[in-house]
Amino acid sequence: xxxxxxTVEYFKRRGVLLFWLVDEERxxxxxxSSVRVKKGIFWDTVSVDTTGGSNVIELKxxxxxxxxxLRDEIQHIIMNH
Numbered sequence: 317x318x319x320x321x322x323t324v325e326y327f328k329r330r331g332v333l334l335f336w337l338v339d340e341e342r343x344x345x346x347x348x349s350s351v352r353v354k355k356g357i358f359w360d361t362v363s364v365d366t367t368g369g370s371n372v373i374e375l376k377x378x379x380x381x382x383x384x385x386l387r388d389e390i391q392h393i394i395m396n397h
Contacts, residue, residue: 317362317375319389322397324348324364326373341373345397351390353383362386 317326322345330337347366354361360383364373378386 317364317373317386319386319393322393324390324393326364345393348390348394348397351387351394353387355380360384364390 317324319325324343324345326341326343328339329335330339343366347368348364349367350365352363352365354363359377360380362375362378362383366373375383375386
């Protein structure tokens with residue numbers, strides 16, 4: 317997942333054997349309603365809620381520094397829309 321000035325992009329590989337098949341989703345800042353970080357002992361889970369269209373996007377097993385940075389970037393996008 318990556319966040320830019322106005323959009324959030326999400327890429328998910330379908331599997332190890334089908335590594336060339338990728339699901340891709342792009343959302344504008346207006347489509348994002350909230351972002352949460354569930355803190356774990358070693359890894360964090362980032363959850364992004366949307367206002368419509370897709371389900372909750374969850375990224376599991378993220379490093380703590382990366383999850384905090386991603387949360388801050390997405391919150392900045394939400395606040396600007």
